[in-house]
Amino acid sequence: MAALPRLKAVYFDLDDTLCGYWDASKKALRQAFEAHPIEGYTSEEMVEHWAAAFREYAPTLKGTESYQVYLKNGKPTRDEQMGHTLRRVGVDDARHAEALGDTYGAMRNANLRLFEDALEVLTALKASHPLGVITNGPADIQRQELETLDLEKWFDHVFIEGELGIGKPNRIVFEKAENVVGAKPEELLFVGNSYAHDIRPAINFGWHTAWIRRDSDVPPSVAGQTTKPESKPEGAPEPTFVIHQLRDLLDIVQL
Ligand SMILES: [Mg+2]
Known part of the structure; x- marks a missing residue:
């Protein structure tokens, strides 16, 4: 060398x-979708939907007002990302999205x-x-x-x-x-x-x-x-x- x-x-x-971080994130996503399940979908399937929603949503974030919010506080974009995930399976429910986002954030930190x-x-x-x-x-x-x-x-x-x-x-x-x-x-x-x-x-x-x-x-x-x-x-x-x-x-x- x-x-x-x-x-x-x-x-x-x-x-x-x-x-x-990725290991903590993956575990936490599974735990969040197990804690707040979506009828008709396994937690693994929901993680796939989260991933697809992330690929669509994350690249649009920079340069927006959401990015300015995201810089200070991870919750709004985390919940928004869960909202996108739920809409992919035909569920429009801000409270469910927030519950998922909160559990994901807490468990990701706990798994780190x-x-x-x-x-x-x-x-x-x-x-x-x-x-x-x-x-x-x-x-x-x-x-x-x-x-x-x-x-x-x-x-x-x-x-x-x-x-x-x-x-x-x-x-x-x-x-x-x-x-x-x-x-x-x-x-x-x-x-x-x-x-x-x-x-x-x-x-x-x-x-x-x-x-x-x-x-x-x-x-x-x-x-x-x-x-x-x-x-x-x-x-x-x-x-x-x-x-x-x-x-x-x-x-x-x-x-
Ligand atoms: Mg890194």
Whole structure:
């Protein structure tokens, strides 16, 4: 493997980098549709409808008023998404949608787990580096996740899309992260699971990158479609490192 220079800081993505967000989400969706069933459909079938509704709805969100709401608070778009899901099966019931959305949100948080090597790696790195998080998503949900996982104490700098009003892959977010530690891009490492949101922008802006790839890294929104983790687009730049577990960082970062 290529050797890294001594780094000024290490930044992490949160969901599916440090914690198993997709696994928590999938379990929570099943639990929500079991708790608030729709007559004539199994919970598995309803998860498929949720996934199809997500694929239609999520791409329309950015640039709308709903996106501004979503940045602060995950509930309205979560409930709206459940409303779309129910209408796919001919049910128009805002209260049922809200009950599903609330159960999904609560169970997703309850199911959230750090990857088994996360604390070992954070402990080792924190002894010699400032650490930061750059995460996309609503402010309330991302803060809740950090609290649920008791992660805030590990990080000197936390950048949340919902709090900044802008998220990855926007350059502004990476520049803020550089400035707050007084580092040049080539003195920083970004660790993330998403090639599009984490790795490609970090490469473009001159950071070192560790792309963490796990077989479990498949969102529920691809249910019934491909079940492979995200791959790198043909011809797109290579990350500095491809890793398969957080523990691999201990071999590549000079402690
Ligand atoms: Mg992620």
